[in-house]
Amino acid sequence: MRTFARYYWKEWRDHRAVVIGYAIAMPVLLGLAGALLESRMYHGQGTQLFIVAASLLVAVLAVGADLVPGEARRGRLEFLRRLPGDLQHAYLGKLAFLLSVYVLFPAYSFGVAWLVGRAVGPEATPTVEIPGWVISGSLALVLWAFVVSCWLPRGALAVPAALLVLGLFALPVVLACVRYPVLDRQADWLVVLAAAAPVVGWWSFAGGRRLGRGLGASAWRGLLALVLLFAPAYGRTALDLHRLFHLDPYGAHFAMESGWLGEGSRYAFVNVTAHGAKHAVVVDLSTGEWRRDGDVGDRFDHAARRHLPGASRVKTPLPLVMRVVESQHGPMGYWCTYLDGATAEPVKSGWTALRLEEIEPRLQAMASAPPRAEDVLARTPNGAPLLRVGDRLARRDESGLTFADGVRGEFSVVGVPDEETVILICNRDRIVRVRFGSDACEVLFPR
Amino acid sequence: MIQATGLTKRFSKRTVLNDVDFDLEPGVVTVLLGRNGAGKSTFLRLALGVLKADAGRLLVGGHDPVRKPRSVREAVGYVPDKPDVYEWMTPRDLYRFLKPQYPTWNDDKVTRAATALGVPLTTPFSGLSRGEGMKAMLIAALAHQPPLLLLDEPFAGLDPVVREEVLRGVIGELRSGEHTVLCATHDLDVAARIADRVAVLHEGRIAVHGTLAEVLDIDEEAARVPERMRVLLAGMTA
Numbered sequence: 001m002r003t004f005a006r007y008y009w010k011e012w013r014d015h016r017a018v019v020i021g022y023a024i025a026m027p028v029l030l031g032l033a034g035a036l037l038e039s040r041m042y043h044g045q046g047t048q049l050f051i052v053a054a055s056l057l058v059a060v061l062a063v064g065a066d067l068v069p070g071e072a073r074r075g076r077l078e079f080l081r082r083l084p085g086d087l088q089h090a091y092l093g094k095l096a097f098l099l100s101v102y103v104l105f106p107a108y109s110f111g112v113a114w115l116v117g118r119a120v121g122p123e124a125t126p127t128v129e130i131p132g133w134v135i136s137g138s139l140a141l142v143l144w145a146f147v148v149s150c151w152l153p154r155g156a157l158a159v160p161a162a163l164l165v166l167g168l169f170a171l172p173v174v175l176a177c178v179r180y181p182v183l184d185r186q187a188d189w190l191v192v193l194a195a196a197a198p199v200v201g202w203w204s205f206a207g208g209r210r211l212g213r214g215l216g217a218s219a220w221r222g223l224l225a226l227v228l229l230f231a232p233a234y235g236r237t238a239l240d241l242h243r244l245f246h247l248d249p250y251g252a253h254f255a256m257e258s259g260w261l262g263e264g265s266r267y268a269f270v271n272v273t274a275h276g277a278k279h280a281v282v283v284d285l286s287t288g289e290w291r292r293d294g295d296v297g298d299r300f301d302h303a304a305r306r307h308l309p310g311a312s313r314v315k316t317p318l319p320l321v322m323r324v325v326e327s328q329h330g331p332m333g334y335w336c337t338y339l340d341g342a343t344a345e346p347v348k349s350g351w352t353a354l355r356l357e358e359i360e361p362r363l364q365a366m367a368s369a370p371p372r373a374e375d376v377l378a379r380t381p382n383g384a385p386l387l388r389v390g391d392r393l394a395r396r397d398e399s400g401l402t403f404a405d406g407v408r409g410e411f412s413v414v415g416v417p418d419e420e421t422v423i424l425i426c427n428r429d430r431i432v433r434v435r436f437g438s439d440a441c442e443v444l445f446p447r
Numbered sequence: 448m449i450q451a452t453g454l455t456k457r458f459s460k461r462t463v464l465n466d467v468d469f470d471l472e473p474g475v476v477t478v479l480l481g482r483n484g485a486g487k488s489t490f491l492r493l494a495l496g497v498l499k500a501d502a503g504r505l506l507v508g509g510h511d512p513v514r515k516p517r518s519v520r521e522a523v524g525y526v527p528d529k530p531d532v533y534e535w536m537t538p539r540d541l542y543r544f545l546k547p548q549y550p551t552w553n554d555d556k557v558t559r560a561a562t563a564l565g566v567p568l569t570t571p572f573s574g575l576s577r578g579e580g581m582k583a584m585l586i587a588a589l590a591h592q593p594p595l596l597l598l599d600e601p602f603a604g605l606d607p608v609v610r611e612e613v614l615r616g617v618i619g620e621l622r623s624g625e626h627t628v629l630c631a632t633h634d635l636d637v638a639a640r641i642a643d644r645v646a647v648l649h650e651g652r653i654a655v656h657g658t659l660a661e662v663l664d665i666d667e668e669a670a671r672v673p674e675r676m677r678v679l680l681a682g683m684t685a
Contacts, residue, residue, distance in 0.1 A: 002547035003547040003548055005547075006544045006546075006548075009544075010533070010544060013533070013535060013536075014533065014535075075531060076531065076532070076533060078497065078527075078531060079531050079532055079533075081497045082495050082497050082520065082525055083520065083545070083548055084517045084520040084521050084549065086516055089548075211496075211497065211498055211499040211513065212499070
């Protein structure tokens with residue numbers, strides 16, 4: 001501990017001119033800002049954030065980026081190398097000093113700004129809310145500028161070099177996240193990057209510059225460490241991309257949220273969630289074959305919500321375009337023609353889809369019996385309501401309730417092809433065809 | 448104290464040490480002679496573990512300096528050819544900085560030596576003369592009472608008066624028998640005054656190694672030693 005304290009003290013002595021200069025300059029500059037700026041502007045959150053950002057920039061440029069190149073420039077690495085602690089103790093001292101500066105510079109600046117703010121005007125200095133990603137991002141930048149400075153002869157290049165190196169390494173993942181925002185769970189990388197920087201710096205500097213090795217060895221180790229560091233992220237992104245494009249209906253993460261039954265009851269149009277990503281899937285109920293439609297994130301939108309009287313088609317942000325016309329089959333539904341979104345022209349063999357439960361409340365009220373305790377899910381073609389009774393599906397007619405066998409749990413109705421059959425999404429993991437009054441409960445998808 | 452076997456060190460394509468075999472006898476002062484660039488400093492830096500050999504085996508006090516640098520460095524006092532510490536440091540700062548790193552550090556010894564050698568403890572190195580700086584570095588190297596002292600041209604660049612002053616100040620310590628000393632130098636007068644044994648590095652190898660009498664084929668006539676050394680080295684160069 002005493003050794004570490006001496007190394008820390010050495011860094012303080014090496015850089016105290018910068019620190020003291022900063023401590024003197026800050027009140028002067030902020031005093032000037034307070035005198036020249038309007039009170040409202042001085043107290044603005046932007047000004048306060050600028051002060052914190054400028055402090056961090058000074059910390060990284062004047063201190064962090066010069067900790068190692070300055071040592072090499074002054075020819076003191078050999079002295080540090082031949083001590084019992086080699087460069088490892090020196091590295092720890094530098095890292096601790098950098099972290100101190102990272103915390104103290106902005107804190108000091110903010111404190112001075114607050115004091116000047118009290119003198120400037122009556123407005124209370126705003127509470128600056130710094131998002132977590134700014135803290136982890138700035139810490140990552142400061143630490144990585146320090147790490148990259150170990151590879152460079154001049155510390156002044158450290159910040160742009162760090163940005164360049166990190167940018168190049170992160171580019172594949174960033175591009176993937178931009179293209180598919182569902183992958184953007186990787187913001188926690190900044191934390192990982194910041195946490196890994198001290199270790200990489202240690203390996204790069206204390207290991208790389210040992211035994212008389214030069215900048216090349218240091219850079220090589222650092223870059224290798226970056227490859228290793230980014231490898232899990234690349235792997236995770238690749239895995240996520242693979243999952244995005246290779247849906248597994250049998251997988252635990254595959255869940256159906258809603259669906260429509262197509263005209264003729266052959267096709268179901270299902271909105272699916274898998275590993276956090278949304279997909280639109282068309283299922284051929286006669287064969288069980290399926291395909292994802294459109295791009296990741298596309299959805300079959302609600303027909304009722306799409307209905308615009310007089311409009312023959314509605315453009316959506318998705319490549320799917322639905323033309324909505326009023327149903328010719330009664331008041332309960334809407335016919336939707338599924339178009340080719342890329343051209344916004346009708347597909348010649350156009351799909352038609354029927355959504356029963358997404359009807360306008362007015363029409364639903366017209367068609368429904370007076371409100372009951374049961375949940376009306378849909379109606380059969382002859383108007384008999386399908387109900388959720390407990391966790392079971394039932395049909396109500398003159399003779400009373402008829403329960404569907406083999407269906408329990410959470411489900412939603414996709415459509416009703418005929419009087420006796422209900423096709424539904426059951427438990428969100430399969431589409432089943434149910435026949436009332438019998439044990440027939442056939443899984444149509446996946447199969 | 449130092450055992451080198453087949454020690455080889457190259458810098459790019461240049462072979463500085465080539466298959467060196469060397470055994471440093473404990474308790475005596477051995478002078479490592481050689482021309483500039485002969486590899487004397489390289490050998491010392493290898494022994495200190497700040498360089499890695501390309502081939503061969505090197506043990507210092509029974510430890511590999513690359514694998515066990517701490518063990519080696521705690522047992523070694525090293526003096527470079529010029530003070531290479533921070534200019535803002537005073538000798539007192541330097542000693543405070545070094546003290547926690549050496550379990551055997553002796554403050555009394557530092558105080559005594561500084562007084563005896565006339566080293567101003569509170570003047571930064573930037574304000575010290577070359578001689579004062581070297582004396583301060585010698586004190587730093589001796590303060591943890593190392594069994595092995597490695598001196599890398601410590602008297603080079605000093606004018607004769609200062610050199611004499613420094614030499615007088617430390618010769619007693621060097622020849623006390625408490626330390627094994629390996630002193631690289633090309634200053635034959637210094638070598639003649641401190642050496643028990645001489646090793647000559649020539650063309651990357653230890654060309655000659657033995658007592659003064661063996662190497663120079665003379666008795667203890669110190670006044671003749673430098674001249675015989677010159678003849679020896681001149682013969683190698685020719």
